[in-house]
Structure formats: C-alpha cells, structure tokens
C-alpha cells in the first residue's frame with residue numbers, strides 16, 4: 001500500500017475523534033511554530049476541526065469497542081504508517097501550508113505500550129530529525145505506562161486521553177477491554193506532571209495541557225452525569241477542554257442504541273453548559289432539569305433564568321458583574337462593557353445594541369432606570385413562548401451566537 005492510500009485510510013479512521021482543537025501552546029522554532037497566533041482552524045462539512053493533519057498511526061486494533069469503526073471485528077481496510085512516513089507527511093503538508101500541525105492517535109496494535117512506543121518514535125523523528133516545531137496533539141493510549149506518557153508529554157504540545165463513556169458500567173458493556181483505571185491513571189499522571197512543571201518552571205511538558213472526549217448518546221447516561229464528570233475534570237485534573245461528541249452509529253450492534261441522526265442539539269447544549277461551568281460560575285445542579293438532563297428547547301442559561309424568574313428583573317444600571325452574567329442575552333464581553341459604560345452615564349434601552357446585548361432575549365430579565373420593557377414575570381408561559389420563537393442558538397449575545405453555534409459543534413468555543 002503506498003503512502004497516499006495509507007493516508008486516505010488512516011485519516012478516514014481518525015475522523016470520529018472530535019478533540020483536535022489547537023491552542024494554548026507557545027512552542028517556537030525556526031521551522032514551525034505552535035504559538036496561538038500561528039495556529040489556524042478550519043472545519044469540515046460535518047463541523048469537525050481539520051486544521052491539523054489528523055491521522056491514526058494504525059487502525060489495526062486488538063480491542064472491540066462496540067461503537068468504533070476500527071474495532072477488531074469489523075472487516076475494513078487496515079493500514080499502518082512507519083515513523084518516517086508520519087514525519088514526512090507532516091513536514092510536506094506543513095511546507096505546502098495545508099496544515100499547522102499534527103494530531104496523532106492510534107488504534108491499539110499488540111498492546112497499549114507497544115502502540116505508544118511506535119507513536120513516540122514517529123513524533124521524536126518529526127521533532128529531532130525533521131526539526132518540526134509546529135503543534136502536535138498526541139493521543140495517549142489508555143493503559144499505557146507512565147514512562148511513555150512522560151515521553152509523549154515531552155514531545156507534544158497537547159495530550160489527551162479519551163474517556164469516551166462516563167461510567168464503569170457503560171465501559172464494561174461497550175468497551176470490555178478498557179476500564180476506568182486504565183483511562184484515569186495516565187490522565188492523573190499528566191495532570192500531576194503539568195502542575196509540577198508549572199510550579200518548578202523547568203521542562204515544558206505538554207504546554208497546551210490535556211483534554212478528553214466524551215461520547216454523547218451511545219449509552220443511557222444523563223447530562224447530569226456527563227457534566228458532573230466534566231466539572232470534576234476541570235477542577236481536579238485541570239483539563240483544558242472536555243469535548244462532547246454526538247454518537248454516530250457506524251456499526252450494527254445490539255448493544256448500541258438505534259439512532260438515525262447524531263444528537264447534535266444535545267451536544268450543542270452540553271457545550272453551552274460547559275461554558276457556564278467554566279466561565280459563568282454556574283454549578284451543574286443549577287442548570288440540570290428535573291429529569292437530570294438539559295432542557296433542549298432553551299440554552300441552559302435561559303432555561304435557568306426561566307426557572308428562577310423570582311430573581312428577575314435586575315436593574316442594568318446597578319446589578320453587579322456576577323448578576324449581569326446570569327441574565328440571558330448578556331455575555332462575558334457585554335457584562336464588562338456594561339460595567340465600564342455605566343461609570344459615565346445611566347444606560348438606556350437604546351444602548352443595549354451598542355453594548356452587544358440581545359435585547360429580544362434580555363428584555364424579560366432587565367429593568368433600565370427602573371423601567372421594565374418586557375412582559376410581567378408572572379406570564380411565564382408567554383415569556384417561554386416568545387423566547388422559543390426567538391432563535392435559541394445563542395448562549396450569549398447576538399453577535400457571538402452564530403460563532404458560538406459553529407464552535408460548539410467543533411469543540412472550539
């Protein structure tokens with residue numbers, strides 16, 4: 001099989017991994033740069049990031065995960081790259097301006113350690129022989145030895161270990177060869193190493209941190225379970241990002257749910273909720289509905305506000321920053337602008353647009369100089385209906401709504 005046929009096969013096998021956003025690294029060299037401004041992103045037709053050369057080392061797999069196209073029991077075309085092929089492809093694509101870096105993952109050939117050795121060999125060659133200083137995202141294989149995780153972290157800008165399924169029960173059912181321990185051990189090792197490195201300011205280990213991916217809809221786990229896990233990973237393992245990937249049924253398997261379409265709206269709401277946890281000081285319990293899932297009709301902040309109408313309206317000219325952030329239609333940027341602008345004069349209804357506030361959404365939750373422009377809050381059903389009529393894509397303000405929707409689908413909020 002020639003290198004281009006391998007490329008077609010192994011890029012195709014890698015396309016279901018959503019966690020390939022590149023950012024946060026400052027690695028620089030005369031040949032290639034991983035600095036944030038040196039990395040650009042683009043998105044494929046299905047909304048996934050394609051700015052990196054995203055490939056598997058191999059799609060030969062010893063494991064048989066129910067949802068995976070590369071599983072052992074599937075009769076598909078198999079291939080494996082040599083270390084030199086990976087290094088050459090990356091460098092040639094980089095020189096032609098096709099890509100800004102490499103996203104290297106792999107199926108499990110022989111065992112996790114053997115696979116990691118081959119991946120490390122390829123990236124080491126890329127770095128040391130081809131002197132490539134661009135961005136490298138290295139996917140750690142669950143169950144691999146800490147020594148190999150350490151070596152991968154020396155070479156890569158970002159590492160990730162895919163959790164895929166949020167609990168032991170689902171792993172046992174859908175990925176019998178993996179377990180919670182084999183996934184969390186390398187994650188914990190990486191988070192300790194990143195923390196230690198930050199404190200000592202010595203060697204750079206995965207300067208862009210670590211991320212993970214969770215599949216949404218392959219099992220019956222609720223949004224509450226998924227978001228609580230993400231929250232734990234942000235707080236205790238300092239993950240940079242958790243990616244949510246709507247389940248795509250690529251295999252006939254009685255263990256899998258019958259779904260015609262991937263649950264993209266649920267995936268989108270999870271990304272929005274993830275933002276609320278990381279940047280808006282929301283707690284998981286506040287945004288989860290009675291059935292332990294997010295309300296798909298509204299973005300999670302609007303859903304929370306509708307459940308808490310007794311806390312509204314708030315006066316735009318007096319509310320503190322944290323309170324403003326809880327108003328639907330007011331985002332991080334708008335809230336800062338409000339605080340700054342009202343130092344000079346009282347804000348009026350006409351100012352909302354200039355401040356980037358979605359008036360159609362915010363109007364039910366605000367007063368301006370004591371005047372309320374929406375419906376009386378006792379008309380909850382009417383407010384809900386009016387908000388449902390209003391495009392529900394944006395979590396924040398009108399300007400960023402479109403961008404948010406696109407990025408939410410790609411994992412690059």
Ligand code: SF4
Pocket residue numbers: 061062063064065068069070071072106107108175
């Ligand atoms: S380990 Fe599981 S998810 Fe990974 S490639 Fe093999 S079958 Fe697919």
